[in-house]
Amino acid sequence: xxxNVVIRTVSRLSxxxxxxxxxxxxxxxxxxxxxxxxxxVVFAASFILMLIAFGLxxxxxxxxxxxxxxxxxxxxxxxAGIGLxxxxxxxxxxxxxxxxxxxxxxxxxxxxxxxxxxxIGITVMAVMTSIILDFADKEGxxxx
Amino acid sequence: xxxxxLIAVLFIGIILFxxxxxxxxxxxxxxxxxxxxAQMYIERTLPDIGIDNIVTAILASYRGFDTLGETVVIFTAxxxxxxxxxxxxxx
Numbered sequence: 001x002x003x004n005v006v007i008r009t010v011s012r013l014s015x016x017x018x019x020x021x022x023x024x025x026x027x028x029x030x031x032x033x034x035x036x037x038x039x040x041v042v043f044a045a046s047f048i049l050m051l052i053a054f055g056l057x058x059x060x061x062x063x064x065x066x067x068x069x070x071x072x073x074x075x076x077x078x079x080a081g082i083g084l085x086x087x088x089x090x091x092x093x094x095x096x097x098x099x100x101x102x103x104x105x106x107x108x109x110x111x112x113x114x115x116x117x118x119x120i121g122i123t124v125m126a127v128m129t130s131i132i133l134d135f136a137d138k139e140g141x142x143x144x
Numbered sequence: 145x146x147x148x149x150l151i152a153v154l155f156i157g158i159i160l161f162x163x164x165x166x167x168x169x170x171x172x173x174x175x176x177x178x179x180x181x182a183q184m185y186i187e188r189t190l191p192d193i194g195i196d197n198i199v200t201a202i203l204a205s206y207r208g209f210d211t212l213g214e215t216v217v218i219f220t221a222x223x224x225x226x227x228x229x230x231x232x233x234x235x
Contacts, residue, residue: 029197029200029204030195030196030197030200031195031196031197032196032197033197034200035199035200035203035204037214065230068222069222069226072219072222073219075215075219076215076216076219079211079212079215080212083208083212093209094208094209094212096205096208097192106194107194109192109193109194109195109205110193110194110195113193113195113200113201113204113205116204116208116211117200117204119215120211120215123215123218123219124215124218126222127218127219127221127222130222130225130226131222131225134225134226134229134230135229
């Protein structure tokens with residue numbers, strides 16, 4: 001499939017737009033239809049398209065097995081860390097209102113929800129990409 | 145045996161279609177499903193949390209602990225696939 005110039009060109013053109021759209025979906029989670037799970041899957045879809053169109057050698061330096069694992073742990077860490085932050089501001093675990101009332105910043109609750117959604121998105125993106133990297137062989141073909 | 149299965153399927157299907165008539169209309173505000181906690185979420189999302197999206201408010205704030213568990217489930221699934229399929233020596 002990598003010999004096909006149409007597929008390579010179309011992939012190269014559409015991948016930035018897919019990734020931009022996925023970031024929009026994640027950030028838009030608090031005010032409209034969207035969220036971390038959906039945005040993360042769309043972001044992973046751009047990596048899967050990259051893998052299918054360019055092969056494992058074509059994505060070397062952009063995503064790696066180790067990097068996806070670190071990112072997956074980072075997403076969970078962001079989510080759990082915000083929960084612990086609420087305890088530091090003398091609230092319950094994941095009770096964002098405690099931070100909002102302690103700092104006195106309006107709309108902080110929504111911003112913390114966005115941060116949590118970003119953590120979810122990072123984890124989902126990294127796990128999906130890691131799974132597809134494990135399924136692919138050295139040429140980038142998906143093993144049966 | 146096949147005839148018996150067909151009769152059972154038809155019987156249960158007729159009972160289910162018969163029960164459909166008693167269900168509340170779609171989007172009925174007096175339906176039991178819209179009577180209890182849904183009302184509270186709709187009324188209190190904006191003053192409590194200050195965002196427009198009720199679904200996200202429930203997902204990430206009212207039931208944030210549940211969503212944390214979901215994220216950990218996805219993380220665990222990724223680790224399991226690595227343990228089963230990754231053939232390299234180092235992670």
